[in-house]
Amino acid sequence: MEDKLTLMIPGPTPVPERVLQAMARHPIGHRSGAFSATLERVQQQLQWLHQTRNAILLLTGSGTAAMEAGIINTLSRGDRVLCGDNGKFGERWVKLARAYGLQVEVIQAPWGQPLDPADFAAALEADVDKTIRAVILTHSETSTGVLNDLQSIAAHVKAHGEALTIVDCVTSLGATAVPMDSWGLDVVASGSQKGYMMPPGLSFVSLSTRAWQAYERSDLPRFYLDLGRYRKAATAKSTPFTPAVNLVFALEAALTMLEREGLEAVFARHERHRAATQAGVKAMGLKLLAKEGHGSPAITAVIPGGDAERIRQHMKERFDILLAGGQDHLKGQIVRMGHLGFVCDRDVLTAVAALEAVLMELGEGHIKPGAGVAAAAAKLWP
């Protein structure tokens, strides 16, 4: 039905009406006092979301820009880094780090499995000369719906004493706790079209004190993504280059809604939706790609057994629900259900019910009518 499509993909995520309305305000001058005041408020809200006292720098760009900024502002050509890779985004950081001439050692896990913290511990403990400069990884791997054990891996990096922890939190921030300070994370990167409940176009990166010390030594060339320029401008409540003013209006509106909901409630909501989605899918006899106990609160990747693209097509055409497909070798093998951002219990129940109806129609698997919905609903009243 025209204009009825609802997004259950891992980004862009649904956006509240008031966020869209905030964005539709006429732009104001980005060097004005009014805009500085907005930046100042948003800064406090971002620190609250990151659970940190570090400044959060606001970039006009995609999440990849924030992640690239985190890497090229703290490292130097030839630096030795460990890079976790258990999905499409892990792969991306390997490519990115190599594009800048870093010496990358990849710690791998199969798609669907979490990275093993013990692998990081072993590599870091073996590094008695302390030549590893950074550990780069993805918190919530969007391509597989796996949540990596960031807290444990960061603890191993802390024990190493020299390396920085650089993390892609694009689909974890706002969906699950990312306590930057207490976990000792050095670079946290994220993007606006995920847990932030707003459209794409802004990204965010925060550096710890140690990461800023590394910035002073870093020799990689950069200009638009030179975070020193953003830090300097931020002290004057400004940005070094013209920011996406209207997206900042949207950001303020969205963060205000998240604040009102409360951090713990936001995380509990995402956890509830993960549990309900997983339970519903399993009750339909389908498999999950993510290893049991390691599913992301942001996204669930489902192995339907049959033709995943046909299921996606029916979900879209019959029920106006957009799901994501598999990437690369998983294309046609999985459907990915996003449940992050502005998603309520009704949305999750609806998605499970629609998936069940589609499977029945397609005659896929051995569906007991209502089993998926019943299992999901039970998890929504925990």
Next chain:
Amino acid sequence: MEDKLTLMIPGPTPVPERVLQAMARHPIGHRSGAFSATLERVQQQLQWLHQTRNAILLLTGSGTAAMEAGIINTLSRGDRVLCGDNGKFGERWVKLARAYGLQVEVIQAPWGQPLDPADFAAALEADVDKTIRAVILTHSETSTGVLNDLQSIAAHVKAHGEALTIVDCVTSLGATAVPMDSWGLDVVASGSQKGYMMPPGLSFVSLSTRAWQAYERSDLPRFYLDLGRYRKAATAKSTPFTPAVNLVFALEAALTMLEREGLEAVFARHERHRAATQAGVKAMGLKLLAKEGHGSPAITAVIPGGDAERIRQHMKERFDILLAGGQDHLKGQIVRMGHLGFVCDRDVLTAVAALEAVLMELGEGHIKPGAGVAAAAAKLWP
């Protein structure tokens, strides 16, 4: 008056209501057929605006990102380049080129003067070994309101035969003709919050066939701004990273309005507003910063003689018109009146009238009441 402020700064510029409304639509999936169709339409419109058959690549980022992309995708470390510098943005490209290890020779003109094409001709003709790889310059210098003679400079580069012409058209594109193909421009960069009549957050870069050949040789590190990735994605009507979907909606709405107005009419409107603004300001006895005959159709920099910041403040507080101030050493010396993008004759007449009223109130200069408005109005009926 609350919410009455009108922007007469050189960006963000005023945005039509229907562009704001288009932006406020709920985002759609950026990998969907519907979004591909939008990208395809927008591509044709962008080529029309650039007067080119080259693809226009769409970046989520500020104008500086597009300019940086143009430089780092076509050049290599140590490359010899000529860089025009007659204002803040010329300066920026010198800094950017040096940040990437280019060997920069600066061709300067004082702020307010245009770059002299003869200076470029002399340097290029002297380069018998053809070691100059690129000429980098700003078309409309936003800090001074000077329009550089891009056509002549590009012709000299063409005569050289080896160097590329890399141009910042951020405040010229959409305000004056930038016929990429007929002038033989190799890299054209621009940003959304100017002649495009939309909010900031998108930028655009187009490469000629020769520039793409240079891309193959270029060795500078890049990832987010690697234009090869954008070109590859564009052939599949997509983008390599999540784009600012809602800003693309706004772009389509704005370009559709410009198409309807017609390219020649758009340029004539900006030229009329330049002439009216200049005439009005001169009739008030004020000086222009830009050398006579070299004023930009996008922006007029005025030397009021008295305290420029006080004039700006009164314009804002009494008449709800935001003007820009001077940058760097010109702070407090000039006011800059933007007249690009969604600006009509009424806006220009109003700005001149308000400036006249403010000068009378402040007792600045020897204002003959009505002289400025009369002179401006005469230019609006050419």
